[in-house]
Amino acid sequence: xxxxxxxxxxxxxxxxxxxxxxxxxxxxxxxxxxxxxxxxxxxxxxxxxxxxxxxxxxxxxxxxxxxxxxxxxxxxxxxxxxxxxxxxxxxxxxxxxxxxxxxxxxxxxxxxxxxxxxxxxxxxxxxxxxxxxxxxxxxxxxxxxxxxxxxxxx
Amino acid sequence: xxxxxxxxxxxxxxxxxxxxxxxxxxxxxxxxxxxxxxxxxxxxxxxxxxxxxxxxxxxxxxxxxxxxxxxxxxxxxxxxxxxxxxxxxxxxxxxxxxxxxxxxxxxxxxxxxxxxxxxxxxxxxxxxxxxxxxxxxxxxxxxxxxxxxxxxxxxxxxxxxxxxxxxxxxxxxxxxxxxxxxxx
Amino acid sequence: xxxxxxxxxxxxxxxxxxxxxxxxxxxxxxxxxxxxxxxxxxxxxxxxxxxxxxxxxxxxxxxxxxxxxxxxxxxxxxxxxxxxxxxxxxxxxxxxxxxxxxxxxxxxxxxxxxxxxxxxxxxxxxxxxxxxxxxxxxxxxxxxxxxxxxxxxxxxxxxxxxxxxxxxxxxxxxxxxxxxxxxxxxxxxxxxxxxxxxxxxxxxxxxxxxxxxxxxxxxxxxxxxxxxxxxxxxxxxxxxxxxxxxxxxxxxxxxxxxxxxxxxxxxxxxxxxxxxxxxxxxxxxxxxxxxxxxxxxxxxxxxxxxxxxxxxxxxxxxxxxxxxxxxxxxxxxxxxxxxxxxxxxxxxxxxxxxxxxxxxxxxxxxxxxxxxxxxxxxxxxx
Numbered sequence: 093x094x095x096x097x098x099x100x101x102x103x104x105x106x107x108x109x110x111x112x113x114x115x116x117x118x119x120x121x122x123x124x125x126x127x128x129x130x131x132x133x134x135x136x137x138x139x140x141x142x143x144x145x146x147x148x149x150x151x152x153x154x155x156x157x158x159x160x161x162x163x164x165x166x167x168x169x170x171x172x173x174x175x176x177x178x179x180x181x182x183x184x185x186x187x188x189x190x191x192x193x194x195x196x197x198x199x200x201x202x203x204x205x206x207x208x209x210x211x212x213x214x215x216x217x218x219x220x221x222x223x224x225x226x227x228x229x230x231x232x233x234x235x236x237x238x239x240x241x242x243x244x245x246x
Numbered sequence: 247x248x249x250x251x252x253x254x255x256x257x258x259x260x261x262x263x264x265x266x267x268x269x270x271x272x273x274x275x276x277x278x279x280x281x282x283x284x285x286x287x288x289x290x291x292x293x294x295x296x297x298x299x300x301x302x303x304x305x306x307x308x309x310x311x312x313x314x315x316x317x318x319x320x321x322x323x324x325x326x327x328x329x330x331x332x333x334x335x336x337x338x339x340x341x342x343x344x345x346x347x348x349x350x351x352x353x354x355x356x357x358x359x360x361x362x363x364x365x366x367x368x369x370x371x372x373x374x375x376x377x378x379x380x381x382x383x384x385x386x387x388x389x390x391x392x393x394x395x396x397x398x399x400x401x402x403x404x405x406x407x408x409x410x411x412x413x414x415x416x417x418x419x420x421x422x423x424x425x426x427x428x429x430x
Numbered sequence: 431x432x433x434x435x436x437x438x439x440x441x442x443x444x445x446x447x448x449x450x451x452x453x454x455x456x457x458x459x460x461x462x463x464x465x466x467x468x469x470x471x472x473x474x475x476x477x478x479x480x481x482x483x484x485x486x487x488x489x490x491x492x493x494x495x496x497x498x499x500x501x502x503x504x505x506x507x508x509x510x511x512x513x514x515x516x517x518x519x520x521x522x523x524x525x526x527x528x529x530x531x532x533x534x535x536x537x538x539x540x541x542x543x544x545x546x547x548x549x550x551x552x553x554x555x556x557x558x559x560x561x562x563x564x565x566x567x568x569x570x571x572x573x574x575x576x577x578x579x580x581x582x583x584x585x586x587x588x589x590x591x592x593x594x595x596x597x598x599x600x601x602x603x604x605x606x607x608x609x610x611x612x613x614x615x616x617x618x619x620x621x622x623x624x625x626x627x628x629x630x631x632x633x634x635x636x637x638x639x640x641x642x643x644x645x646x647x648x649x650x651x652x653x654x655x656x657x658x659x660x661x662x663x664x665x666x667x668x669x670x671x672x673x674x675x676x677x678x679x680x681x682x683x684x685x686x687x688x689x690x691x692x693x694x695x696x697x698x699x700x701x702x703x704x705x706x707x708x709x710x711x712x713x714x715x716x717x718x719x720x721x722x723x724x725x726x727x728x729x730x731x732x733x734x735x736x737x738x739x740x741x742x743x744x745x746x747x748x749x750x751x752x753x754x755x756x757x758x759x760x761x762x763x764x765x766x767x768x769x770x771x772x773x774x775x776x777x778x779x780x781x782x783x784x785x786x787x788x789x790x791x792x793x794x795x796x797x798x799x800x801x802x803x804x805x806x807x808x809x810x811x812x
Contacts, residue, residue, distance in 0.1 A: 116743055142651050146774040148759050161746055165651050168672050194654020196782050220480040220811060230488055251631035258628045274572055290586035315735055317497040350500035350592050
């Protein structure tokens with residue numbers, strides 16, 4: 093099992109000047125250097141993270157966060173979690189679809205439901221909602237048009 | 247020989263066809279509604295409210311827990327009040343909308359008073375979609391004997407638990423009866 | 431990937447755009463493919479989905495943690511037990527709950543029975559897509575009914591079971607559960623032998639399925655493909671062996687791998703997986719201990735869901751569902767409702783390379799390639 097501290101040290105040695113933080117068991121990477129670090133994680137033989145399992149967008153109220161879970165099929169090793177943050181008003185993150193093909197539909201879903209733009213995605217359009225739908229349903233401030241009673245549980 | 251795989255497959259089909267006249271396992275059609283499959287005890291369909299002797303003593307005390315825990319929010323409860331406006335431990339309105347209910351059984355699991363259980367009836371067709379499928383308190387009340395008939399093992403467990411609770415309630419914490427004065 | 435339109439020297443041709451639309455008996459649900467055809471050969475294929483989108487992830491943010499358990503049944507509506515399993519695993523990782531021994535064995539038995547249910551149905555419907563109109567489907571359904579009757583006797587419902595809870599299972603199994611599982615274990619190999627005699631050496635099936643829809647190994651790993659589809663392309667990756675979740679370490683079973691990565695290999699890998707599942711079931715039924723079926727913390731959580739508050743943090747739990755890797759990513763902010771709840775659906779991600787596999791083949795081949803990916807629209811659209 094690779095520990096997240098080792099990954100942090102390796103990346104800081106390879107790319108001097110980037111500042112990474114560790115939160116829990118995941119690594120927070122700044123947006124500007126994400127594309128280069130992603131290719132390093134895939135091609136470097138000591139990690140060989142060739143399997144991108146899941147891409148999730150989360151809406152914290154001041155910022156958006158995209159969480160990536162990586163596995164290595166060649167070395168059969170466990171999850172490495174990476175989080176990339178962006179401001180809410182101008183939500184742009186470099187896309188990793190040219191590196192891992194499995195991100196294609198999942199980044200389209202994060203764009204559709206949350207409104208995060210992915211730069212470099214070959215075909216960024218709505219996937220689950222219909223074309224022409226104005227809003228982004230998973231945002232915390234989305235209110236349905238025909239909601240007649242509040243949805244609070246208790 | 248080319249084509250032998252297809253012939254082997256057709257022999258399997260022929261075997262199934264001929265044997266379906268003799269073995270019951272290969273002919274599994276049930277001629278509903280004249281024949282019915284046996285009912286399973288834990289089968290859960292829509293909920294019902296339970297009463298002990300008369301429909302007026304239903305066990306529900308209108309605590310609202312099932313309405314709050316129901317995932318699609320199909321239960322509506324309004325508590326009863328007496329003539330002065332003080333709330334009573336009884337529901338005045340208990341509506342379940344069967345067109346929303348998804349038969350998950352969470353209301354039965356969380357009820358602390360064993361007042362609501364899942365029924366077995368599934369032949370509940372109606373002609374309308376809105377008011378006809380909204381069941382009120384009177385339509386939902388069923389007796390405890392009915393419950394013991396459709397789910398014997400669960401009813402036995404619930405009865406044992408209630409008797410144990412009553413026995414504990416009648417045991418040391420209840421006040422001892424007064425000692426009668428010595429007759430003189 | 432692009433496919434070149436062949437220029438004919440004598441005729442002036444044009445590409446035809448067809449929508450293999452949402453209402454189609456062979457698309458396994460409401461799923462649409464916009465294909466561009468040159469004669470009968472596919473030049474471009476774009477999948478369109480979203481006709482069954484119910485915004486499941488937003489619904490979960492308004493309910494307690496246990497309240498979304500019945501909704502996870504409805505994601506992949508054929509295998510409801512494994513969906514519950516993945517969600518329970520993710521929340522148990524988040525909250526640090528332990529599961530007692532008997533509950534672990536019951537969970538493994540239910541998961542492997544679900545794998546039998548799913549693969550039987552898939553083989554039947556793949557044959558339906560090929561044109562063997564409904565005979566293999568009905569043979570498959572006849573065997574499936576016995577397992578679904580067992581689910582009804584234990585959990586209360588055939589398909590929407592809602593059986594797992596955080597820290598165990600909802601209620602203990604009935605007394606005649608283990609004898610009935612033993613009966614199923616006795617009958618299933620005979621049924622599989624009969625099924626294979628019907629299908630595996632059939633020349634029509636081999637001619638239509640071999641060398642069709644080939645998925646190369648590197649592309650499969652890069653595109654995030656998982657489950658039997660990945661193993662049919664030659665990658666020995668099974669999450670039950672890699673992640674060591676639950677108690678799968680105690681059961682020795684093999685993982686079948688294909689060579690060519692075509693439709694026939696995907697069908698045959700599933701038949702072999704069914705035989706391995708029967709081996710796991712035999713051992714689990716022999717070794718199941720007595721004991722509690724839910725941990726004490728889980729029992730209070732099930733009786734009053736509004737008081738179940740996992741600590742702050744996030745967790746990703748994944749299992750080897752019959753269709754692939756089913757994962758749940760849950761974020762908690764310490765309250766009784768999830769802050770974010772995301773489903774990593776295998777059918778959705780396996781559809782990424784549908785276009786690459788179909789280019790250059792005919793329309794009829796596209797239908798069986800889609801059938802061999804094994805999609806269920808409840809999972810694709812959530």
